[in-house]
Amino acid sequence: MKDLAIALENRPGALAEMGEALGRAGVSIEGGGAFLVDGRGIAHFLFEDGAAARRALEAAGIRVIEEREVLVQRLNQEEPGQLGKLSRKMAEAGVNIEVLYSDHDHRLILVVDDVAAGRAVSEAWAWRASRAGGGSPVTPKTLYLLLCVLGTVVPYSQLIPFFSEYGADFRLLLEQSFSSRVGTFFVLDVVVSSVVLWVLVLVEGRRAGLRHGWAPIAANLAVGVSLGLPLFLYMREVALERSAVNPAGGA
Numbered sequence: 001m002k003d004l005a006i007a008l009e010n011r012p013g014a015l016a017e018m019g020e021a022l023g024r025a026g027v028s029i030e031g032g033g034a035f036l037v038d039g040r041g042i043a044h045f046l047f048e049d050g051a052a053a054r055r056a057l058e059a060a061g062i063r064v065i066e067e068r069e070v071l072v073q074r075l076n077q078e079e080p081g082q083l084g085k086l087s088r089k090m091a092e093a094g095v096n097i098e099v100l101y102s103d104h105d106h107r108l109i110l111v112v113d114d115v116a117a118g119r120a121v122s123e124a125w126a127w128r129a130s131r132a133g134g135g136s137p138v139t140p141k142t143l144y145l146l147l148c149v150l151g152t153v154v155p156y157s158q159l160i161p162f163f164s165e166y167g168a169d170f171r172l173l174l175e176q177s178f179s180s181r182v183g184t185f186f187v188l189d190v191v192v193s194s195v196v197l198w199v200l201v202l203v204e205g206r207r208a209g210l211r212h213g214w215a216p217i218a219a220n221l222a223v224g225v226s227l228g229l230p231l232f233l234y235m236r237e238v239a240l241e242r243s244a245v246n247p248a249g250g251a
Contacts, residue, residue, distance in 0.1 A: 001030065001072060002050025003099060003111050005065040006057060008034060008041030018043070018062055025056035031103030044099050046070065046109055069115050071122045073108040076129065083108075086125060093121050120209065127240045144234035148219075151226030193225045201232050208239045 008014045015034055022029065032045030042065075047053040050067045057064050075082040086108070090097055095118045099111035112118040166172055177187050197220055205213040215235065220228030 001070050002047050002053075003032070003044055003068050003070045003109065004047060004050060004053055004057070005068070006043040006045065007063040007065055008043055010036060010039055010041050014041060015043070017060065018057065021056050021060035021062060022053060025052065027053045027056050031101060031109055033101050044101060044111070046103055068111050071110040071112060071115070071118050072103070073110060073122050073125065074129070075108055077106070089121050089125060090118060093117050095121060116207065119207065123208070124240055141234055141237045144230045144237065147230035148227055148234065151230055152223050155224055155226055190224060194220050194228070197225055197228050197232070204236065205232070208236050210235055210239050
């Protein structure tokens with residue numbers, strides 16, 4: 001999702017021309033609004049494909065001031081004061097909200113000066129909202145810990161008997177792993193899945209403010225994706241909890 005700031009002439013038909021240009025290009029507006037500021041028209045509209053919208057507008061001679069990433073936030077419509085609470089959390093994290101409106105799905109759209117810090121607040125808000133909503137007594141943290149145990153016990157139930165019988169014969173271990181095309185398929189699947197996990201840990205871990213990000217990678221090397229992935233998800237939940245309590249302080 002992208003927010004486009006669009007310059008419009010202060011005259012009848014300017015907004016119609018903008019809508020027609022987008023319609024000809026098959027580009028839908030997902031939310032936004034248009035305003036008159038100091039005698040000049042300016043619009044902020046949300047697009048699934050910001051680049052396509054920009055091309056359509058510029059081809060029609062309509063100036064796009066800028067294209068920016070957005071934060072999408074679902075608020076509890078039944079609880080008064082949600083906007084004030086969310087805005088306060090953003091302020092405490094040093095995030096300035098520069099543009100705010102709703103999309104067609106009744107979600108809050110925010111354009112902020114610090115997207116990374118704003119996203120951390122947004123994710124922490126969503127995490128707290130999911131907890132407040134009740135539901136299953138088993139929390140994600142508990143579930144991920146159980147999966148860590150399962151992801152360790154099941155693979156090692158096969159590896160330990162091998163080492164008990166053959167010792168640390170890694171050559172034989174590799175020979176048996178690649179002894180057939182099916183075995184090779186599963187080995188390569190594990191290798192590729194491990195690479196994907198490492199990228200996930202490095203990218204999403206940095207966004208979530210994950211401490212000890214090396215731990216899921218070490219778990220992946222020691223056991224496999226079956227331990228590394230649930231451990232990462234558990235640590236991410238911990239980081240989100242910490243951010244929810246103190247968004248300004250980070251993780």
